[in-house]
Amino acid sequence: MEYDPREYNDLLKPVVEGFADVVFGSRFIGGNPHRILFFWHSIGNRLLTTLSNMFTNLNLSDMETCYKLFRTDIIQSLDLKENRFGFEPEVTAKIAKIKGIKIYEVGISYYGRTYAEGKKIGWKDGFRAIFTILKYNLFEEKTFKNESYDANNSKFLKTSKVWMILLFLSVFSYFSYISIYNNNKVQGTWLSEFNSDKIGYYIYLPAAFINGFYKEDFPKNLAADSNWGFSYYENKLFTKYSSGVAILILPFFLILHLILLLFGYNASGFSPPYHILVNITAAFYLALGIIAIYRFMRFYLKKNSSLFTILVLLFSTNLYYYASFETLMSHVYSFSLFSIFLYSLKNYLDKGNKAKFLILTGITLALATLIRPTNIFLGVICILLDASSFKIIKDRILHFIHPKRFFIIAICFVLIFFPQMIYWKFISGHYIYYSYGEEGFKYLTNPKLIETWFAPLNGLFVNNPAYLIILAGLIFSIFKLKSNRIFGILSFIWIAYFSASWHCFNFGGAYGLRTYVEYNAVFALPFGFFLQYIFQKKKSYLKIIIVSFLIYFTYFSINLENNSGRCFIGTLWDWTTYKNNLNKAKIFPFAKSEFNWECDFDNLIDVQEKPLLFNKDRIVPFSKAYSGSNVSKIDSLSQFSSGFNAFLDVIVSKSIEKVHVESYVFSPSVCKNLVLVCCINNNHNENIFWTSFLVDSLVQKTNTWIKIEHEFDIPKNLDVKNILSVLFWNTSKDTVYFDDMKINIDY
Structure with missing residues (x-):
């Protein structure tokens, strides 16, 4: 044997860690043992490698190496014809045509054989290699078995449009139905869409297009009947909530409003069709976010790992609750923005810094920040995504603060915040205004982490235990990944600290700690790597344990969400009420x-x-x-x-x-x-x-x-x-x- 099979793990590592598509094992780099044999063979090898590099524009040191590792989907897609030593230049030429493919080399040892020991290659193979280099780089145009194969700049963009449409429609249809079903039962009660915080997000739309912004323009008891989700200040409409959610709902609102006007139906902004509208709109943005985060993960993960990760985040966490019950709260919309932000940022970094992706990144970052200012943390991900060294981080910072790019992002923020600033000026006399009054981060020096994680009243882990496994995945990524190892856990620390520092750290009538919902998009990649790593392990018992826990945690969360009464009827550490909710939800089947x-x-x-x-x-x-x-x-x-x-x-x-x-x-x-x-x-x-x-x-x-x-x-x-x-x-x-x-x- 001329090659050491134990070194194949060295080739596998860059692919498993998510930053390589193809890995060549080079006999000419690194400090591994290398048997000294034929001078002219080594010269011929380097000449063939150089000739291949001239046509492929690669800088390989050993094109002819026997050790090459490919992602399965890539090698299966290639239309390969050579069956001897022409394979090396052919496959090199064809993978080089895949735009954006990431090729790595790792040093390997080489225990070369003499002809007496069985070496096969001869001078004819050298000429065949030259012919093959010319043939597949200059004359052969067909690279893929199926020319519909999408080899466009990323690792996993082979998913068909039909599959994307089916995934979108499945998520959109299911959550439209389930949210309309759940919320139709509570219209006109304190649980309805237009009540408390929810109407505070929504009120901008009827004010801007139907009623106006003064007290006398609205029904007399609307504010009181909606549990003061908005109020009046100096006879002006006042809502402490920002307009980000309303901006996202706006296109759907206008379409419905015009239809109702045309057909003479009640177009007050609060009639039953508007209740249904916000359910459908939330389902739309949820489906859009799922597509975006799926495509983002497919840059790094296998299809099955990406899908399973999405299923866990969608059904095992409180994202399900806010997509099924509280559709006018901000969290589903923020999740969608986070997902689109990550997808657009990845495309921007990989596709030669195209302006359209920079603009989309800036718009989603601005909208997410408008909805909840702590979401500005997404800006940190601009610096950390795919960064494997401090030099890359430094270069990334310099890249984004370049006047041209900084100006584009700043314009996005100004355009998105402009309507809000006009409203703030109208209500307060100032373009920048803190609308939450005395509410704020009361516990910055004493964050209530234990309470926000483990208290029966909206505690993160006791209401959605799947977050325990998600957190394990975030910690796992720190030690197992070279790039993208820290932004997941940093996001968790960020939202954990600021949530636990808020004056009402349990966030009132909610399910689970709702501030984590949108960050599921950020957790998706490191958590997905963790699941993929588990699935690739030969020890099946580990897979069975993890999957069994996730299935049970999904059962746990969905049943508890459906039987919680949409409000925890108890105090912070009221374990009796928590136990009652578990019993009602049949969490423990034999209890x-x-x-x-x-x-x-x-x-x-x-x-x-x-x-x-x-x-x-x-x-x-x-x-x-x-x-x-x-x-x-x-x-x-x-x-x-x-x-x-x-x-x-x-x-x-x-x-x-x-x-x-x-x-x-x-x-x-x-x-x-x-x-x-x-x-x-x-x-x-x-x-x-x-x-x-x-x-x-x-x-x-x-x-x-x-x-x-x-x-x-x-x-x-x-x-x-x-x-x-x-x-x-x-x-x-x-x-x-x-x-x-x-x-x-x-x-």
């Missing part, structure tokens, strides 16, 4: 289906945050409280205690069977007619089921706490759309105190 709730009336802030607690005005301080300092009280002012009240479909997934109640009762005197009530009413407050338990017989001792415990049987198949209430009732209005109420519901 008992139950819902648990408890309240000790002790922490007033906690009480205010308990939406399932009602009659909160009956909570009073009491020096003899069973626990803490507060209790619920019945007296002459009210015959009802504080209690439990909830829409059943928010807390359970099917008809309930039993309600178990525990509480402690304190009566200063012998009470009469004290009952524990369990009732179910419909949305119109009409009673469907009512039952009670007489407590009098159990409360015989006065001035002492007595534990009351009872289980109510509930009729089967009652509609979960109804409202369940549990409380104490005393028609005699005797003074009675209650503490530490616990509810357990079996279903």
Whole structure:
């Protein structure tokens, strides 16, 4: 053997790390052993290599080497004809015609043979090599087996347009349907598209094209009915949210608005068709983002690895939630912008710095920054993408701050920010204005990382555990990749720090930590490398473990998202509510289906945050409280205690069977007619089921706490759309105190 098989791993490394398409093993570079044999053979080899380089414009040191490594799709696409030593110049000529292909050399050892030892090559092969170089560089035009093969400047741009269209339509159709289905059920409620933050993003469009920007132009109660997603300042429309989302929705809004005007339909900007519009628009931008990030990954990864990465990011993270439920929040739009930014930046860097890609990069960066200023971090990726050394980073910085290129990007920012600056001037008198008032990064010196990652209330990892594997992939890339090793983990650190520093670090009514959603596009490449590395390992058990976890985490996230009630009904570290949500979502298939709730009336802030607690005005301080300092009280002012009240479909997934109640009762005197009530009413407050338990017989001792415990049987198949209430009732209005109420519901 003239070549060492162990060195084939050296050729494989540049391809696995994603920066080579073809690797030649050179016998003339590096410090590996090289047997000294025939002088004229070495001269002939160098002459043939030089002649080949003259025609191919490559600078190979060893064209005739036996060790060549190709990406499978490239070698399979070539129309190869030579079957002896003419193969080397033929294949070299044909790969050199692939625009943008990346060819590397690595040094290898060479244990040459003498003719006595079996060497085959002769002088005829030398002339055949010269003929082959001339033939395939000057006369042979057919390079590929299939001339429709796209060999255009990148590693993996063979994907057909038909496949791209099918992928786009699949994502667009599915998420259009699922988001319309989910949101049609909540139109007119606090969960609808035009409510809270969401209407704050959207309000620019009806203001600009229908109503105007003054208070009197809008329906009287619109701001209050939408939970103050916008308000009025000095009689002017005020929204703290930027116009980036509205700009992206604008083309679709105008088309729908004109159609409604032509057909005489309600074109108020808030009628049902506009609700459907924002669902369809979000699905469109999601599909566009998926296509962009897929094509970006195909510069580096195999098709299957790219597709699997997309499936994980789309269905295993909270990107699914914001594409399915909260379609007017900014995150799906930002994800799309991030994806298009990466795709355009890669094309710009690879295609000779074409201006159209620089402009697209500048526009997407500006729009993403307008939507959320912390997204300016994308600018760092301009410097880090494909950079494998500090010299490349330095050159990249100098490249982008060149006056011509810097001017183009600056113009993109000015054009994108111009409408927003005009609005800021209108509302505040200043072109640059911080619209969030006293809200800001309160915890910069004490970021709440543990809370944002692990708290039941919107914690990243406890609500979307797939992020644990994604994070492992980001860390993996630091050690295994030569280029693109750090921008993924830097992005994670960036968004983790600023999210944990925000004054409301759990970001309110949300699912998971929503600020990470758009960064899935940035995580895609290093995470995809991690998955591809796992899939290429011979040890199948590792693949099985990773894939099994990802499948289960997908099941976990989708079921929890669909059963979370679209709002975590509990406090920051409320593990009881979190467990209830897991039970409702059937996260653990063999776990008992139950819902648990408890309240000790002790922490007033906690009480205010308990939406399932009602009659909160009956909570009073009491020096003899069973626990803490507060209790619920019945007296002459009210015959009802504080209690439990909830829409059943928010807390359970099917008809309930039993309600178990525990509480402690304190009566200063012998009470009469004290009952524990369990009732179910419909949305119109009409009673469907009512039952009670007489407590009098159990409360015989006065001035002492007595534990009351009872289980109510509930009729089967009652509609979960109804409202369940549990409380104490005393028609005699005797003074009675209650503490530490616990509810357990079996279903």
